Amino acid sequence: TTLENWTQTDEYFNSFLLSEDPVLDATVKNNEKQGLPDIAVSAAQGKFLNLLLRSINAKRALELGTLGGYSAIWLANALPEDGEVITMEVSEHHAKVAAENIEAAGLTNKVKIIVGRAIDALEKLEPTPPFDLVFIDADKPSNLAYFKQAKRLTRPGGVIIVDNVVRQGKVANLGYTDPNVEGVRELVQAIKTDTEVESTVIQTVGVKGYDGFLYAFRK
Numbered sequence: 001t002t003l004e005n006w007t008q009t010d011e012y013f014n015s016f017l018l019s020e021d022p023v024l025d026a027t028v029k030n031n032e033k034q035g036l037p038d039i040a041v042s043a044a045q046g047k048f049l050n051l052l053l054r055s056i057n058a059k060r061a062l063e064l065g066t067l068g069g070y071s072a073i074w075l076a077n078a079l080p081e082d083g084e085v086i087t088m089e090v091s092e093h094h095a096k097v098a099a100e101n102i103e104a105a106g107l108t109n110k111v112k113i114i115v116g117r118a119i120d121a122l123e124k125l126e127p128t129p130p131f132d133l134v135f136i137d138a139d140k141p142s143n144l145a146y147f148k149q150a151k152r153l154t155r156p157g158g159v160i161i162v163d164n165v166v167r168q169g170k171v172a173n174l175g176y177t178d179p180n181v182e183g184v185r186e187l188v189q190a191i192k193t194d195t196e197v198e199s200t201v202i203q204t205v206g207v208k209g210y211d212g213f214l215y216a217f218r219k
């Protein structure tokens with residue numbers, strides 16, 4: 001199968017299961033207009049995160065890697081009125097575009113964007129109140145550092161998702177050694193003996209190609 005086939009299949013199921021959302025469409029358009037890279041989660045993946053938050057009755061979510069706020073909007077839409085998404089972004093331009101999109105979505109009071117290197121902000125973040133879900137989707141070489149912080153900040157029974165851990169199969173092919181691939185390997189190596197989480201990786205295909213995510217349950 002090919003990207004064309006995966007895209008057709010995403011479109012097929014989305015036509016039954018995802019409603020039209022002018023706000024999310026406007027976000028995608030604005031991101032493109034402002035020159036952001038096309039690396040946000042897909043609509044189906046955004047909805048998956050949204051449903052996951054609702055399933056665990058989440059009130060607070062933390063995201064590393066805001067880009068234009070597309071996934072942050074999916075997350076925020078899953079939370080109650082008094083819920084909160086904190087999302088961290090190093091690029092001032094990305095953060096500015098995200099702020100525009102979040103404003104247009106009417107979600108300004110649910111989403112807080114922290115601009116700067118995620119690790120710096122994370123180290124300062126207090127674990128109270130804890131997060132129900134952490135979505136790690138920033139620079140991949142820092143995956144393990146982010147995961148350690150995520151564990152500190154997530155309530156027992158909460159979930160940590162790490163995106164893009166399959167990388168078209170490159171992570172499992174030891175011939176590849178680029179820093180993004182190594183960032184994932186370092187993470188799973190550490191999780192192997194980590195007694196604070198129980199984890200699995202799900203490979204995915206779709207409009208965004210072949211990749212996958214790590215799902216960790218915080219014990």
Ligand code: SAM
Binds near residue numbers: 064068088090116139
């Ligand atoms: N979660 C977004 C979505 O689905 O809409 C996509 C995030 S994109 C894959 C990764 C983002 O992480 C980029 O916007 C990039 O600027 C940001 N980033 C890279 N290094 C970072 C760092 N050290 N701290 C915070 N953000 C970083």
